[in-house]
Amino acid sequence: MLLTSGVRLQEASGLAEAASSQPIIVAVGGAYFVVVGIIGLWAARRTRTAEDFFLAGRAVGLVAMTLAAMSATFSGFAFIGGPGLFYQVGLGSFFLFLSAAVSIAMTTWVLAKRMRLLAEIRPVVTIPDAVGARYRSRLAHGLAAVSILVGVLGYMATNFLALGIVVDAIFGIGFEWSLWLGMGTVLAYATAGGILAGIYTDVFQGLLMMVASLFVFAFVLDSGGGLGAMSTAIVAADPAFLSPWGHLPPQTAFSFFLVFGLGLLGQPHVIHKFYMLRDPRRLKWFPILVTLAFFLAGLLWFGVGLAVKALTVEGAMAPLENPDDATPAFLLGFTPVTLAAVVFAGVAAAIMSTVNSFVNVGAAALVRDLPTALGLPVKNELFRGRVATVFLCVLAAGIAQFSGFLVAFLAIFGLGLFASTLVPALAVGLNWEGATRAGAVASMATGLGLTLLLEGAAFFELYTLPQGVTASGAALVASLLAFFVVCRLSRSSAPETLDPDIREIMRM
């Protein structure tokens, strides 16, 4: 989605040129990069061990963890792709966002406490560490690592592509230079400061985006004459737009709800932040804080999509050639340029923060999880983690620049792959003593294989699931089924799969 957003933004409307011609937008964008650089330097001085590099020393406060989790979840999609999708298909797109109501609560209830307590009694650093510890299985550990690496590479390449286009929109220096400038910035602070740099750049950009989102929503209401006036105008021209499904088939809307609602339980770059929280008792306030953060950031998604639709049906704005121009067009046309500048720079920062989270879990998978799964010694993790960070960043940026085909293919996996491989084994497995090693391996293999198969078939136009059901949704359901069926068949092995200390945590 972000991919199409960026490509269309660059090719279609000239909005990128319009943005980069504004000195304030260039200045705010430049200031953003300077602040990110300063945070990176600060974090680099505090990153002395691999535990600092991958887990921020397990000493992150609640507010920082909350903002980091929110920023890592949202990426640039919430600010570009989300409003564009709303403008295109109407209220049905909001099922993506509404699933947060379920997923935040469920993630906290199901995973947060157990993962944080696991970090008290075991030397876990990564999500595959938790899978391996839960099932006492190197195979399960390795499958989780492979899934994460495949998904991370796809996410990173897509985000680098989008980052190049957004940076170009801010500075007007051309796509290739923008891609490598954006990648170089992320690489610098991700390599030097690891996840510590990522956490505190997330805090900075998350706070700024929440405030900006609130202001943008005020301009939305002002430009459209209030929520009621916008709804009346839209319903008169396009009654289905504000029906619960919008222009989506209900099955697709529910697929969004299912995959995104359950999917958050399997997002490694989000849930591994639970390891980092200094005091587990502070989890009490995590859902409230993260909900407020989501709500504020969601105002831009909902407001801009609604306002642009109302403005176009009223003739105050020309219909968009591509839906993903909704946010840039609204910002440049209906808000002060300073606010537009903050949001443009914030989108770049949001993408960079997401990439940093991904590259950190990807590097950990390379230097820690795969060697562990293969029975090889794990050593020099800090140095190797930095080398792996450089390798993954350069590889993903190279794919983004040179292989439009590969990046488009990888881009379709993302969230669905993580969900179908990690939700049953990790989220269910940490809550059900009947889960077995064979069930976990079967579900991860099913999720990995089926996601690649179905998304590949859809990408090459060989086969598409009927009735608007998404491949990610089908793969998630299939991996859950495989998990429960195989666990049932192998239930006699369940006790030997579970160490006593982990059982104790699961019973709390």
Place this chain on the structure above:
Amino acid sequence: MLAVVLLGGFAAMLLLPLPDPDEPVLWLGLPPGAAVLVYGVGLLPFFLAPISYALTFDEWTLREEDLERVRQMAAERDRVGEGRPPPPLGAAKADPGPGSG
């Protein structure tokens, strides 16, 4: 509770008619079906669930004695050298890793 709100909200959405283009009825600025989706299925559980979680946290989620027990388990592991504290990750020392499988 969350499930009831979600199921009730989805059922209400299915039953409510599409808005009349000429004279739309609006609930809090949105057509009824949209209002149920945004305010009911979306925002109500969005805030209800976290508040419930915070109110029940000390009793149901993480009791002080549970945390104390976990820390005792960690201390016991430290004492017998089974895995806590974690080996210094930056050091050239092999992690025992999970068991075979």
